[in-house]
Amino acid sequence: xxxLIWLILAYVGFKIVKGYLAGRxxxxxxxxxxxxxxxxxxxxxxxxxxxVIGRVGDKRIHFCSIDCLEKYRESLTESNQSKxxxxx
Ligand SMILES: [Zn+2]
Numbered sequence: 001x002x003x004l005i006w007l008i009l010a011y012v013g014f015k016i017v018k019g020y021l022a023g024r025x026x027x028x029x030x031x032x033x034x035x036x037x038x039x040x041x042x043x044x045x046x047x048x049x050x051x052v053i054g055r056v057g058d059k060r061i062h063f064c065s066i067d068c069l070e071k072y073r074e075s076l077t078e079s080n081q082s083k084x085x086x087x088x
Pocket of ligand 1: 046063065
């Protein structure tokens with residue numbers, strides 16, 4: 001009978017160790033879920049959650065900061081002005 005008890009103990013111990021090892025497996029990093037976009041002004045990649053989003057027509061452009069958004073808008077208005085100047 002003693003051997004049977006040892007077998008049961010070994011089995012229970014094995015199950016505990018197995019469960020412990022399974023629990024230690026770390027979940028896959030969730031980094032890939034966050035979208036990143038490139039700032040067209042300074043070229044920095046920003047996460048969609050942290051980005052400053054500017055709308056140009058139908059496009060949504062992601063910027064790292066409001067400064068970059070304003071620079072981008074300035075460059076757009078400048079090019080529009082030069083075009084209108086050429087036309088006149
Ligand atoms: Zn930027």
